[in-house]
Structure formats: C-alpha cells, structure tokens
Amino acid sequence: MPASEAPTPPDRIRQARRQWLDTGTVASGLIAGPLQASWARCRDHYGLAPEGRPQGAPHASAAQLARALEHRHTLMAHARPVMAFLHDQVQGSDSLVLLADAHGLLLHASGDAPFADRAARVALRPGAVWSEQWRGTNAIGTALAEGQPLVVHAGEHYLSRNGFLTCAAAPIADPTGQLLGVLDISGDRRGYHRHTLALARSGARMIEHQLFTARHAAGLHLRLHTQAEGLGSVTEGLLAVSEDGWVTGANTAALELLGLARRDIGAATVERALGLDVRALLAQGAAPRLLPRGGGSAPLWLRVERGLTLRHTVALSTPAVTRAAPDTPPTPPKPADALAALDTGDAAFRATLARARRVLDKPAIPLLLHGDTGTGKDVLARSLHASSARHSQPFVAVNCAALPETLIEAELFGYRPGAFTGASRQGAPGRIREAHGGTLFLDEIGDMPLALQARLLRVLEAREVTPLGGGTAVAVDFRLLCASHRRLADEVAAGRFREDLYYRLNGLTLTLPPLRERSDLPALVAKLLQAEAPARALRVDDEVMALFSRYRWPGNVRQLANVVRTGVALLEDGEDMLTLAQLGDDLRERLAGSGSAAPVAGVRPAGAGDLREQADASIRETLAAVDGNVAEAARRLGVSRNTLYRRLRRAGQLEGLAI
Numbered sequence: 001m002p003a004s005e006a007p008t009p010p011d012r013i014r015q016a017r018r019q020w021l022d023t024g025t026v027a028s029g030l031i032a033g034p035l036q037a038s039w040a041r042c043r044d045h046y047g048l049a050p051e052g053r054p055q056g057a058p059h060a061s062a063a064q065l066a067r068a069l070e071h072r073h074t075l076m077a078h079a080r081p082v083m084a085f086l087h088d089q090v091q092g093s094d095s096l097v098l099l100a101d102a103h104g105l106l107l108h109a110s111g112d113a114p115f116a117d118r119a120a121r122v123a124l125r126p127g128a129v130w131s132e133q134w135r136g137t138n139a140i141g142t143a144l145a146e147g148q149p150l151v152v153h154a155g156e157h158y159l160s161r162n163g164f165l166t167c168a169a170a171p172i173a174d175p176t177g178q179l180l181g182v183l184d185i186s187g188d189r190r191g192y193h194r195h196t197l198a199l200a201r202s203g204a205r206m207i208e209h210q211l212f213t214a215r216h217a218a219g220l221h222l223r224l225h226t227q228a229e230g231l232g233s234v235t236e237g238l239l240a241v242s243e244d245g246w247v248t249g250a251n252t253a254a255l256e257l258l259g260l261a262r263r264d265i266g267a268a269t270v271e272r273a274l275g276l277d278v279r280a281l282l283a284q285g286a287a288p289r290l291l292p293r294g295g296g297s298a299p300l301w302l303r304v305e306r307g308l309t310l311r312h313t314v315a316l317s318t319p320a321v322t323r324a325a326p327d328t329p330p331t332p333p334k335p336a337d338a339l340a341a342l343d344t345g346d347a348a349f350r351a352t353l354a355r356a357r358r359v360l361d362k363p364a365i366p367l368l369l370h371g372d373t374g375t376g377k378d379v380l381a382r383s384l385h386a387s388s389a390r391h392s393q394p395f396v397a398v399n400c401a402a403l404p405e406t407l408i409e410a411e412l413f414g415y416r417p418g419a420f421t422g423a424s425r426q427g428a429p430g431r432i433r434e435a436h437g438g439t440l441f442l443d444e445i446g447d448m449p450l451a452l453q454a455r456l457l458r459v460l461e462a463r464e465v466t467p468l469g470g471g472t473a474v475a476v477d478f479r480l481l482c483a484s485h486r487r488l489a490d491e492v493a494a495g496r497f498r499e500d501l502y503y504r505l506n507g508l509t510l511t512l513p514p515l516r517e518r519s520d521l522p523a524l525v526a527k528l529l530q531a532e533a534p535a536r537a538l539r540v541d542d543e544v545m546a547l548f549s550r551y552r553w554p555g556n557v558r559q560l561a562n563v564v565r566t567g568v569a570l571l572e573d574g575e576d577m578l579t580l581a582q583l584g585d586d587l588r589e590r591l592a593g594s595g596s597a598a599p600v601a602g603v604r605p606a607g608a609g610d611l612r613e614q615a616d617a618s619i620r621e622t623l624a625a626v627d628g629n630v631a632e633a634a635r636r637l638g639v640s641r642n643t644l645y646r647r648l649r650r651a652g653q654l655e656g657l658a659i
C-alpha cells in the first residue's frame, strides 16, 4: 500500500510533531515511514525549520516557465486533457489539480478559483518549485523523492505554514521508466477524501498510457491485463519489445503486473519478463491469448501488436482536446509554429528558416547547425523537431562536449550487461535507440573523439546500432540534427574530424548569425521583454537601444536574454521603460567594456587583469556553491554549459560532476 492511503488522525499527527520538535525523533508508527524519512531529510539535508519560511525558494519567471512548458510539450499535451477530466471530478471541493516536472517545478494548475487564491499565498501555483529542498515534506516533492504515490495530510507537511493542505500525488514515468513529473490533487485539509489518491494515481496512469502509445505505437508492443476485457483500456499494462527481444518500454501497470522495476526497462529480456521469447511472440496472431504463470500469480491476457492500428492513430491525433482552465499559464507555441516563432525579422535568418522548413520532413537530409555560442542552435534544433511531422516522437539531445570521452560511446550506442568495467549490471539501450522514430540531436559534434566518429558513420550508413559488448544489430530510424560552434570544414582540414563523416552529416548547413550581425535587434529585445513579463508592455529607451546596437555581444542571444532579464528584475513596480540608469553600474560597465565599438560617456571600461585566472577562480567557487551542478553553475556564471564543459574537460575535471 502506498504511504498514507488513509489520513493519519489529527491527534497522531499532533503527537508526532510534538515529539519531533521536543526530541528530534518520532515513535515508529505515528506517521507513515516515507513521511518520517522525509522529515529527517528536511532537517538533516536541507536544514529546514518546521516553523520557517522557504528561504530563497526559486520561482520561474514567465519566460522560464514558458521555456519549461515548451521543453515538456509532449508531457503537457497528454496531461492537459487528463487534468481537465480530474478537475471535473473534484470541482466544487476547494481543490486544485497540479502538474509538476521532475524537479518539482509546477507547470500547470487547474482548479477552483477561491482555493487557487489561498494556495497561491503559499506559492502553490505555476512557476513555484515544490521539491522537498525548498518546501519540506509535501506530496509533490516527497512523491518525487520516494518515487511512489502518497498523501501528505495537514500537519504531516514539514512546514507548519502548509498545514492547511491535504495533498495526494502520483509520479508519472515515461515509457523508459524515467520520472517525468508528478500529478497532484491539493485541497483544504477539511475536505480530505479517501478516493483522492486513487484519482491522482489513475490520472498518472492515463498520462503514462498516452505517452506510451505516442512513442511505441509503431513498433512491436504487448498489451497485458488480468481480464480479457481490460485489454485496450487505460488500466492495461503496455510493454514495448525490440526486435532482438529486449524490453524497451513499459508503463507502470505492466511493471506491476510482471513484477519488474523501472530499472529493468532496457535491461530485461521479454523472455525473462514473460517466459516467451521474441520469436514466439512474433509467431502469435493478433487474437488475445491467456498466459499461464507460475508462482501463484494470476494468469495474464496478452495481445501482441505490431504497428499502428486505426484506433490508435485517432487517439494519437487527439490529445490536444484541452479545456483551458481559468488560470492556464502561458502555453508554448503550437508545434507547427515553433519555427515561425523564431523569425523576428532578420532577412538572412528568415531565409535560413525557410531553407530548413523545406527539408524538415526529409530525414534523409541531415542538418548541421553552425553558429557561435548562444546564437540559438539548441533553440533552433528543438523548434525544428517541434515543427516536424515527428513532433510527438522523442527528441533526444546528446551533448558530445558534456560527456567524458570514455562515456560517450556507451551513452550513444548502449551496452550489454557487464560490457565494460563499471557498466551497470542491467546494460542500457543507448541514446540512439531512444531516438527511434524521432529526432537525434548531437550537440557539439565537433568535440566527438575521432575513434567514435568511425562508429557513428557506420550507424548512419547502416541505420542500425550494435550495443557495446556485442549482440544483434538493431534497426533505428531517426532524423539527425548536429550542431557545432566550430567550423567542421576547418576541423576536417586540421585532421580532427573525419571527412567522410562530415559529408555524411552535412546534408544542409544552417548558419546562425552572431547577434551583432542581426538586423532585428529591437524586435528580438521586444520578444525577450514580452517573454520575461507577458502581462506588462515593457520597452527600452533609445539610449539603451543605442548601447545595445553598438555592443559586440560575445555571448549572443543568451547574453542579451540575461541582460534583459536582469534589467526587468531591476524595474520598480509600475515602471515600464528600461533606461540606462536602471541597468545598474556593473551591467553598464560590461556593456560599455572592451566589447563595445564605442565607449559610452561616463562609463568606465572594464579593467584588464588576469582574466583567465579570475574566470577559473569564479568557476571553482560557483561549482562549489552549487554542489558541482554544471547546468546551475553555467546559469549563475552567465556562460553556456558547453563553454563550461569544455573548460572543465581541458582541466580534466569533468568526471563526477552533475551533468
């Protein structure tokens, strides 16, 4: 049974809190084990005080939230209709249906307006982060930490200020077993209902079912249920099987029916899971059959399917039946518009986008994205995928600069159990196979070691991949996008990049212009301002725009976006014009520093000094401050992750960091 299926009685919770405050421990059995473990984490790992407030808890800006929604658009597309359905079930009961991502960032809320107002007072609204680290024990954060559905009721919340809530949450995993987020139903504690957890769990199952169907409908997959009538329903188990007999995907129901764990996906054979080998499955017709099982387990009904059936095609094309809730956060651009949304008026960039659109759905023509750091290669790659016919299939990004050389091979091609020292016992299918049916984005391809280039070339030519440690080659179908800030032709000339691979990758090169060469700076600034504060009509004054126009922008759009974000944060309430004075001294100095073509009156250029040493010191300090989390350190330093990775790789400091 999941933790706290029924709420702990109020007197027990009071007793537990009193014991906790007085002695720092709780007698066993007073509250559920996972919640007790969570209280201990809150105090010992996160240093939270029960009566305290969440100090420094992050809150996503509108632009960051929009980006997170865009990033999770597949999850959103499948979650919205389910959330609308759940909202119908709990309507009028003072509650909210919430969706959080795997970091606890609240992506979407749907619910009763009066309760939404109360919930917003404790930041239970889109943009806030409800991981345990910031909010203490709570259904969203604790379900993520424990990886199981649970209820956190009233005083079981670690922070007293959240004690008016009763919350039930269930994790959502993708078909490969990776945790995508949490579906939560939160309400006033007086309105607790014992069915709420079952509702949240069913909602999570429905979303997982849809995600599975979208990803695996085209391949060999199995439907499982204890009753024949259950096949085809949202309660069925679903298992994807590769042609060489590996379990490559499963929903939670299938894992439970077969007694498998998430880590078994990509690691267990179908023979181990079902007692049938893949040939026996393929020989079976489309009719359901009863599968006897040993060990006292109930027999299972099994139906084997290959490829799309009409019913699933219809189901796939309709997940966008959404009913906008009154508090719907900004929605990401529709997939078809993602490319168009990048066009802010620069003629050369517009022509590049038009060329890209012409080959969008021709996967035989690989695209190579070239541009300096921060020019938007990653943004363009995601938009290309979102605008393509494959948009509901996986987008798998591999950053070749981010991985130690020794790991790239296993990460890309997968490996058999025990293929190399330190390999996980389960083996892994590899990123190339994860991209099957969708898009594979190899970022910083110029940093791929020569030996691996030969292997990649073979995969591209044969369109099949063989895992490290041997085994059968598996056919793969993906649209390839590569990006590099280096000119690959120069790398070829220098002998660092294989010529044959270069020609294989370079169906069409799309070059992103540096920001200083773009003619649409004012429109881009307007777009970034709008994204940062959608509800306010913000502008920059002429003096700032003139400064922006003269500056060289070595960090390109990323740097501009950071400058705009800081500027907006420094605006007083009610002000809608960003002026030079409001940019702050340090920012003005940076803008007017050595990168500027002409100095601005009254602004001192940045001093020289030993920049490399300073940079190294600040990288070390920042990494220490964020516990080695490279993505977070890059954000704080205002540089791209790739720049930081390259720097760390050169210094031999990449192993062991959170990438």
Ligand SMILES: Nc1ncnc2c1ncn2[C@@H]1O[C@H](COP(=O)(O)OP(=O)(O)OP(=O)(O)O)[C@@H](O)[C@H]1O
Pocket: 342, 371, 372, 373, 374, 375, 376, 377, 378, 379, 380, 485, 527, 557, 558, 559, 561, 640, 641, 642, 643
């Ligand atoms: N067209 C755009 N509209 C709005 N924001 C953009 C655009 N292009 C880039 N950005 C912003 O710039 C940031 C950097 O973009 P991106 O990561 O795509 O650059 P990149 O070229 O891949 O950089 P690197 O090579 O350093 O990884 C993004 O997070 C986004 O905030």
